[in-house]
Amino acid sequence: MNKMSHVLIVGGTHGNELTGAYLTQKFQQSPHLLENRSFQVQTLLGNPKAFAKGVRYIDQDLNRSFDRPCLQNADHSNYESQRAREISQSFEANFDASTTVIIDIHSTTANMGLTLILNNHDAFNLQLAAYLSSEIPSLKVYSSEHSGRNRDSLRSLSKFGLAIEIGSLAQGTLNAELFQNTENLVYKILNYLEEYNRGSLKIHKGELKIYQYLESIDYPRDEAGNIQAMIHPQLQSRDYEALHPGDPMFLTFDYASIMYTGESVVYPVFINEAAYYEKGIAMCLTKINIESGL
Amino acid sequence: MNKMSHVLIVGGTHGNELTGAYLTQKFQQSPHLLENRSFQVQTLLGNPKAFAKGVRYIDQDLNRSFDRPCLQNADHSNYESQRAREISQSFEANFDASTTVIIDIHSTTANMGLTLILNNHDAFNLQLAAYLSSEIPSLKVYSSEHSGRNRDSLRSLSKFGLAIEIGSLAQGTLNAELFQNTENLVYKILNYLEEYNRGSLKIHKGELKIYQYLESIDYPRDEAGNIQAMIHPQLQSRDYEALHPGDPMFLTFDYASIMYTGESVVYPVFINEAAYYEKGIAMCLTKINIESGL
Numbered sequence: 169m170n171k172m173s174h175v176l177i178v179g180g181t182h183g184n185e186l187t188g189a190y191l192t193q194k195f196q197q198s199p200h201l202l203e204n205r206s207f208q209v210q211t212l213l214g215n216p217k218a219f220a221k222g223v224r225y226i227d228q229d230l231n232r233s234f235d236r237p238c239l240q241n242a243d244h245s246n247y248e249s250q251r252a253r254e255i256s257q258s259f260e261a262n263f264d265a266s267t268t269v270i271i272d273i274h275s276t277t278a279n280m281g282l283t284l285i286l287n288n289h290d291a292f293n294l295q296l297a298a299y300l301s302s303e304i305p306s307l308k309v310y311s312s313e314h315s316g317r318n319r320d321s322l323r324s325l326s327k328f329g330l331a332i333e334i335g336s337l338a339q340g341t342l343n344a345e346l347f348q349n350t351e352n353l354v355y356k357i358l359n360y361l362e363e364y365n366r367g368s369l370k371i372h373k374g375e376l377k378i379y380q381y382l383e384s385i386d387y388p389r390d391e392a393g394n395i396q397a398m399i400h401p402q403l404q405s406r407d408y409e410a411l412h413p414g415d416p417m418f419l420t421f422d423y424a425s426i427m428y429t430g431e432s433v434v435y436p437v438f439i440n441e442a443a444y445y446e447k448g449i450a451m452c453l454t455k456i457n458i459e460s461g462l
Numbered sequence: 463m464n465k466m467s468h469v470l471i472v473g474g475t476h477g478n479e480l481t482g483a484y485l486t487q488k489f490q491q492s493p494h495l496l497e498n499r500s501f502q503v504q505t506l507l508g509n510p511k512a513f514a515k516g517v518r519y520i521d522q523d524l525n526r527s528f529d530r531p532c533l534q535n536a537d538h539s540n541y542e543s544q545r546a547r548e549i550s551q552s553f554e555a556n557f558d559a560s561t562t563v564i565i566d567i568h569s570t571t572a573n574m575g576l577t578l579i580l581n582n583h584d585a586f587n588l589q590l591a592a593y594l595s596s597e598i599p600s601l602k603v604y605s606s607e608h609s610g611r612n613r614d615s616l617r618s619l620s621k622f623g624l625a626i627e628i629g630s631l632a633q634g635t636l637n638a639e640l641f642q643n644t645e646n647l648v649y650k651i652l653n654y655l656e657e658y659n660r661g662s663l664k665i666h667k668g669e670l671k672i673y674q675y676l677e678s679i680d681y682p683r684d685e686a687g688n689i690q691a692m693i694h695p696q697l698q699s700r701d702y703e704a705l706h707p708g709d710p711m712f713l714t715f716d717y718a719s720i721m722y723t724g725e726s727v728v729y730p731v732f733i734n735e736a737a738y739y740e741k742g743i744a745m746c747l748t749k750i751n752i753e754s755g756l
Contacts (some may be wrong), residue, residue, distance in 0.1 A: 193688075194715045222740060223517070277632035338571035338632035340736035344692040344713045394487075398638040419638045421488045442634035446516060 171365045172328075173267040175209045176259070177202075177354065181231050181272055181322050182443070183218025184339040187350050188273025188332075194351075205358065206365040210262075212255070214272070214322060217247055222340055224443055231272075235320045252322075259325050269328040271357060272321070273350060276335035277442045278451075279405040282349050283308045285331035286378070287318040289459070292328060298376040298462045299360050299369075304353065308379060308408055310437060310454065315381040330357070336405070339442055376462055379408060379435055379454040386448040388418055388426060397426055399440045399450060407437045411453075418450070465659040466622075467561040469503045470553070471496075471648065475525050475566055475616050476737070477512025478633040481644050482567025482626075488645075499652065500659040504556075506549070508566070508616060511541055516634055518737055525566075529614045546616075553619050563622040565651060566615070567644060570629035571736045572745075573699040576643050577602045579625035580672070581612040583753070586622060592670040592756045593654050593663075598647065602673060602702055604731060604748065609675040624651070630699070633736055670756055673702060673729055673748035680742040682712055682720060691720055693734045693744060701731045705747075712744070 177195060179188025192211045195202055202209035213219060215230045226247040233239075233252035242253035259265070284300055284307060286293045297309045310333070312318060323329030332353055334346045363369045387395040397418035403411065410433050411417070418426040428434075434453040438444060441451075471489060473482025486505045489496055496503035507513060509524045520541040527533075527546035536547035553559070578594060578601060580587045591603045604627070606612060617623030626647055628640045657663045681689040691712035697705065704727050705711070712720040722728075728747040732738060735745075 190715060198716075277635055336632070338630070338736050340633065340739060341571055341734050342692040343698060343734070344695045345698070347692060347715075348717070398636040398641060401639045404637060404639070421484060421641070422492075423642065440632075440635050440637070442632050445634060 170267050172207050172269055172361050174263045175207055175269045175271065175358065175361065176212060176263065176326075177209065178212045178214050178270065178272040178322060180216070180219040181214030182224045182229075182274060183215045183220070184222055184224050185273075185275040185337075186340065186342045187275045187334060187337065187347055189213060189219050190342060191273060191347065191351055191354070202358070205362055207361060209358070214255070215248070215251065217251075224339070229443075231274075231317075231322055232320045234322055234324055238320075255322065256325060263326075265326045268326050269357070269361060270323045270326045270330065271354060272323045272329070272331045273354075274331055274333050275337040275339075275346070276333050276438060277338060278407050278438045278440055279336045280310075280333050280407045280437055281306060281308060281335070282353060283310050283333040283437075284353070285317075285333060286311045286313070287321070287324060287329050288313050288327065289378075290327055293330070294376060294459050294462055295369075295371070296330075296357070296360055297378070298374060298459070300353070300356055301376060302374065303356050307353070309376065311378050311380040311457070313380065315384075315452070371462070374460075374462065376459040378457045378459060379437060380457045382434065382453045382455055384444075384449040384452045385417075385436075387445070387450045388420070395445070396420055400425060403436065403439060403451075405439070407439050408435055410434075411436055464561050466501050466563055466655050468557050469501055469563045469565065469652065469655065470506060470557065470620075471503060472506045472508050472564065472566040472616060474510070474513040475508030476518045476523075476568060477509045477514070478516055478518050479567075479569040479631075480634065480636045481569045481628060481631065481641055483507060483513050484636060485567060485641065485645055485648070496652070499656055501655060503652065508549070509542070509545065511545075518633070523737075525568075525611070525616055526614045528616055528618055532614075549616065550619060557620075559620045562620045563651070563655060564617045564620045564624065565648060566617045566623070566625045567648075568625055568627050569631040569633075569640070570627050570732060571632060572701050572732045572734055573630045574604075574627050574701045574731055575600060575602060575629070576647060577604050577627040577731075578647070579611075579627060580605045580607070581615070581618055581623050582607050582621065583672075584621055587624070588670060588753050588756055589663075589665070590624075590651070590654055591672070592668065592753070594647070594650055595670060596668065597650050601647070603670065605672050605674040605751070607674065609678075609746070665756070668754075668756065670753040672751045672753060673731060674751045676728065676747045676749055678738075678743040678746045679711075679730075681739070681744045682714070689739070690714055694719060697730065697733060697745075699733070701733050702729055704728075705730055
């Protein structure tokens with residue numbers, strides 16, 4: 169495969185996820201942190217208007233705005249629609265998608281720790297994920313291959329589009345420890361790419377555990393759409409842990425438990441993500457895939 | 463002193479603090495929970511437009527909009543200014559401020575646990591706080607007497623205006639355990655008022671620890687107003703704990719520590735509250751007052 173020519177580090181794709189926005193600013197103010205590598209590194213503040221206003225987005229979620237047909241017909245009265253076209257055109261003009269890695273930095277109110285998100289199971293991405301997992305044992309790897317993000321997210325501009333999620337972190341706040349963990353993960357990715365370009369990689373032999381998106385689960389709602397229950401205390405903050413059929417999932421406002429009625433064990437993530445209330449998502453269910461022989 | 467005639471329970475004064483908004487809705491749907499008492503209990507969704515939109519406020523912070531001069535000159539193009547006048551006029555028409563307790567329910571991204579906020583040190587409020595502290599040993603009592611909230615907050619409509627804070631909780635989310643703790647505290651307050659009206663109170667003899675507002679501390683900022691540091695990991699989530707002169711307070715994005723340079727021990731609260739970034743508040747410093755002989 170070709171060497172990697174570019175890395176694009178994006179923060180603030182969601183304007184109230186401050187970790188990526190401030191980390192991108194740090195890199196812009198201290199470019200030496202990214203220089204002297206065998207590839208070019210550029211940074212991008214994804215949604216500057218939303219960041220300035222301290223909100224996730226102005227008109228619509230930027231990270232759902234990169235669907236190819238929609239990009240052709242960008243609505244000029246819609247800020248994120250316009251912004252997605254702008255980013256997409258600039259990406260096409262300045263980067264070679266076949267040799268560019270995108271790292272889009274997010275945070276979540278769910279207790280997901282440090283998570284690497286893959287859009288697909290391309291061998292390059294799996295090798296990278298396996299390397300990072302061996303370097304950072306607490307790292308979780310989540311695949312959004314079937315969630316829709318592999319066609320509408322900013323990172324979907326490249327086959328080598330990665331996202332970092334870190335949490336739990338309230339929207340509109342910074343946490344120094346999580347900031348440092350995120351920055352550290354970025355450097356680990358850059359170091360891997362350097363070794364990759366030099367051909368000096370030791371191929372990681374082992375297994376990679378991937379939490380693969382299955383489906384999203386909404387809150388119980390009444391006919392008017394009002395939510396009728398909260399995440400059950402026994403599930404709250406238990407991202408990546410096994411949820412068995414019959415386990416409590418929600419608790420109504422009168423404290424009645426609602427159980428998980430699925431037929432197999434699943435591993436919920438994005439449990440109680442603030443931005444997903446309006447999307448009708450209380451959590452995303454995953455299954456574990458073991459990739460071996462990497 | 464007169465018996466209490468009314469209690470006004472308010473939620474959603476900040477539209478993205480869901481605990482109070484949903485608890486108020488619960489009470490509206492299950493009025494029996496508040497009935498058969500020697501006083502009337504009413505509920506109010508403070509900022510319905512902001513709640514519907516999932517934001518703290520539309521035009522300005524409603525809980526800073528009750529300054530008496532401003533109420534006279536409500537700006538009709540400003541939603542919260544109008545809303546504050548509406549609430550104030552309705553309160554005057556329907557409640558006797560001298561015999562009405564207001565309970566305004568908030569949440570915070572700071573790790574403040576369950577906190578009762580007093581606007582003043584009126585003997586009635588102190589007795590109530592002492593009772594609640596003895597009933598709920600983990601409860602913290604914070605005095606906003608000198609913070610400005612005793613003149614501009616919704617609860618300032620009554621001398622017996624209380625706020626409940628609960629955290630840490632991300633804006634735009636519910637947490638079942640914190641919801642139940644909040645509801646429990648509301649019932650404890652109502653039970654106290656019932657005993658008070660019946661004259662059957664056992665006067666609480668003991669000490670009450672109050673964390674009293676001293677001043678707010680902003681993030682280090684550059685000339686353009688951009689923040690230059692985060693809450694120090696050693697201070698993060700340490701609300702109500704002692705901060706000594708020389709203790710680390712902030713950490714720059716390059717990981718340099720910035721120390722607390724005050725001359726006396728203080729007890730920070732509202733550490734890393736999301737809504738306070740724009741207000742120029744990284745935390746509020748308090749001192750401990752011991753009220754004895756209650």
